[in-house]
Amino acid sequence: MKIQTKFHGEQEIVKEEIIKFDHGIPGFLDEKEFYIFPLEDTPFLILQSINTKEVAFIIADPFSLFPDYEFDLSEDVIEALKIEAEKDVAVFVILTVREPFNQTTANLQAPVIINQNKKLGKQHILNDSNYSIRHFIIKPPTAQKQEVK
Structure with missing residues (x-):
């Protein structure tokens, strides 16, 4: 099957x-089928709509970017995605890529949960979370102390 993509053409x-x-995905409720492509020469992926080439999200593994990131899946999500084992679950976050790149942020409040075995996905909004929709993926350098002369 061939599709048109935002970043890779056909x-x-x-x-x-x-x-x-x-x-669907919040803001794109009519987009119900997606495919994941690698984003060449990066650790990121593209979540591409099957039907609309302009609808594509840059996604990443949040645990590699934020090692302390954690949350519990609700029973509703587990049931909706027919999750039977933890190994079936893949978690991604949607990035907002900005120029310069060090201004790029990740939406940690609404991870994309995928049952890799059943090929079912859902963007899950975390309630009661300390996470926001705009976490910098590159930490700004700490201010250096000025030397006193």
Whole structure:
């Protein structure tokens, strides 16, 4: 099956690898089928809509960017995604890429949860969270102390 993509032009995809988002993604409720592509020469991926080439999100593994990131999945999410084992779950966060790149942020408040086995996905909004929608992925350098002469 061939699709048009935002970043890679026309691409051949494996139909069985399409991830279904039953309720879409907030802001894109009509977009219910996505495919994940690597973003060449980066640790990031692209979550590409199957139907609308302009709808593509740069995503990343939050645990590699933020080692202390953690949250619990609600029973509703576990049930909706038919999760049977922890190993079936992949978690990503959507990035907002900015220029300069050190201004790029990650949405830690609404991770994308994917059941890799069943190919089901959902953007899950964390309630009662200390996380925000704009966490810098590159920490700014600490201010250096000025030498006293």
